[in-house]
Amino acid sequence: MAVRHGITAWNLERRYQGQRDIPLLLPEAEEGLMALRKALVDERFDAIYASDLDRCQQTLEWSLAARPGIPVHLEPRLRELDFGDYEGKVYDELKDLPHYRAWVDSVGELQIPGGESAAQLRERLEVWLQTLAEKAQQDGYKKVLVVTHGGVIRELRRRFETIDFWQGTVHQAQGRRWQLTYQQDDHGQGEWQCSSSSAVPAPASTTP
Numbered sequence: 001m002a003v004r005h006g007i008t009a010w011n012l013e014r015r016y017q018g019q020r021d022i023p024l025l026l027p028e029a030e031e032g033l034m035a036l037r038k039a040l041v042d043e044r045f046d047a048i049y050a051s052d053l054d055r056c057q058q059t060l061e062w063s064l065a066a067r068p069g070i071p072v073h074l075e076p077r078l079r080e081l082d083f084g085d086y087e088g089k090v091y092d093e094l095k096d097l098p099h100y101r102a103w104v105d106s107v108g109e110l111q112i113p114g115g116e117s118a119a120q121l122r123e124r125l126e127v128w129l130q131t132l133a134e135k136a137q138q139d140g141y142k143k144v145l146v147v148t149h150g151g152v153i154r155e156l157r158r159r160f161e162t163i164d165f166w167q168g169t170v171h172q173a174q175g176r177r178w179q180l181t182y183q184q185d186d187h188g189q190g191e192w193q194c195s196s197s198s199a200v201p202a203p204a205s206t207t208p
Helices: 030-040 054-063 098-105 118-139 150-161
Strands: 002-004 047-050 072-074 144-148 175-184 190-200
Touching (some): 030 054, 047 054, 047 118, 054 144, 118 175, 150 190
Parallel strands (some): 002 144, 047 144
Antiparallel strands (some): 002 175, 175 190
């Protein structure tokens, strides 16, 4: 399961946060955080991985998921995409810049000046996923919570759900639950397979 951090001031101002260490905006973030806490109240995780940025650690604290005996790993590889020169800026400040227009047209594939490309984000996530596979096999992890950022979850959704860039958005204090298996071939090469995906918190039922 992977969830996005709660709302920050820069989220509301629609500023690119990237790897700036922006804290949660309280009390504005509380409604979403409480809904996430309610969604996780009956969950018991074997391990928790969280981006080392404050907004993710604060979200984890609010979720009450980090219970005694559950290892918590602070993981820099789960940080948001590095937006480089765009961090702290809003669309109106960037829209007339040729390199920004080219980046938008590339759906994030071009490298941001002073920052990362989507491919570089995927590369560090791939290294982390390999580490997770090794830890799961070594320590018997079956159920893992990841507290991270919107761009990270977007890339994980593109990988596991085979959807396009624009379909991968998740809102603050929400995320996805995946059923994953990791299989190795005779040469020791492994691959993750996803058998199901669902929203967290689960959508309200529309049944009368």
